[in-house]
Amino acid sequence: MQSQSSGTENAIDSRFRVKRDRMLKAAARCFNLKGYSGTSLKDVADLLGLTDAALYYYVRNKQELVYLCYVRAADVGREAMQRAIDEGENGLETVRRYLRYHIECMVGDQGPIAIMSEIPSLKPEHREEVLELSRRHSAAFEALLERGIADGSIAPCDLRMTGNAIMGSLNWIPKWFHGDPAVAAKVVEEFPRILSAGLTARQQDSAQRK
């Protein structure tokens, strides 16, 4: 049995990680493509040239597979956000960087990122953890908007709604993007601008709220 202990990273552990990571990507692709209920463990296993039972060497059960996919998705988002914050010059520019970095991950070789459609069917601890990660990410994005408003690069707006709008658009990408490299290039190129274009525009009739 795989030790799973932390401590010093040995060859075996790292091989285990790599394989499990491959598994998570395969699972994410299946889930995005065929839905959660529509993908059996056999579907995932087939993609890896394994038998369904073999997956249980890497995860306790199907729920945990989903959970790990979601944690990975959250990680990717958080890293993109951090990198943008580290490099960004002002609010708006940081938002644009974040969008680009995150999208690059989603459509690039970080492989498919799972859409979080099944959070409610996770077990309570996992559900809470994923929800918390999700909330934190939203909050970080809203903070970016706030920063932009403060430095004048972004016009005043409703943080919550603007955040929901932009993040929703982002989250939906895996629904229609399925690996075509030409499309990938286009999304990376177009989306950051499209999604941030409205941020600079003067808002006609609403002042900043909340």
Add this chain to the structure above:
Amino acid sequence: MQSQSSGTENAIDSRFRVKRDRMLKAAARCFNLKGYSGTSLKDVADLLGLTDAALYYYVRNKQELVYLCYVRAADVGREAMQRAIDEGENGLETVRRYLRYHIECMVGDQGPIAIMSEIPSLKPEHREEVLELSRRHSAAFEALLERGIADGSIAPCDLRMTGNAIMGSLNWIPKWFHGDPAVAAKVVEEFPRILSAGLTARQQDSAQRK
């Protein structure tokens, strides 16, 4: 057994329709809230004060329940689009109307609209039908953008990507909106502007494509 025949609409048929419609709303709420696999027919039935087996009087099986939810979702979208087209003055204004109308339905008493997350697990005919409805709706939206570009109310942009961005944002709403009326008012108020704000902005470096 319910006749289900078309022809003249009698009292029984209409009662049947009303009840089935209630059922679809209950199902949509469950699916959005707990995911497809996470909702059993008993969950839906409980919401209606019925027993799970009773649902089979209205639908052939669970797949058909999903299918009907999706058709209803498509109907709602199509009606919002049509109404906007009928009333809109120019491209941009029609886009705004469409967004408002569609969102009003989603968060209003048309009850929850199901997120189309499980299209792939529909049976082939149903899947094709729903995909076709979906494609048509996207095409209609892109046509709206085109109209706006033609009449000068919308700046040139990539139709496909811009459409994906805006529709994605819209489609994601049921993921975070769960019935709070205060939030409902805010979405209706804010989203159409937020989502259309970028359409008028001059695009820095990209000409219209395709």
Add this chain to the structure above:
DNA sequence: GCATTATTTTAATCATCATTAAAATTATTG
């Protein structure tokens, strides 16, 4: 090469719901 550990498979088992059939109840109509 041997011993040990890691990984995968084979072959059941098990649980959960979806589904069905028949009976019971409720509504409608003449």
Add this chain to the structure above:
DNA sequence: CAATAATTTTAATGATGATTAAAATAATGC
């Protein structure tokens, strides 16, 4: 009210697919 049709329930049944245990294979370290 009687008769018929509509609706719902009760009580099985069944299928799918997740899960498990034990055995087999492959890899690794000495």
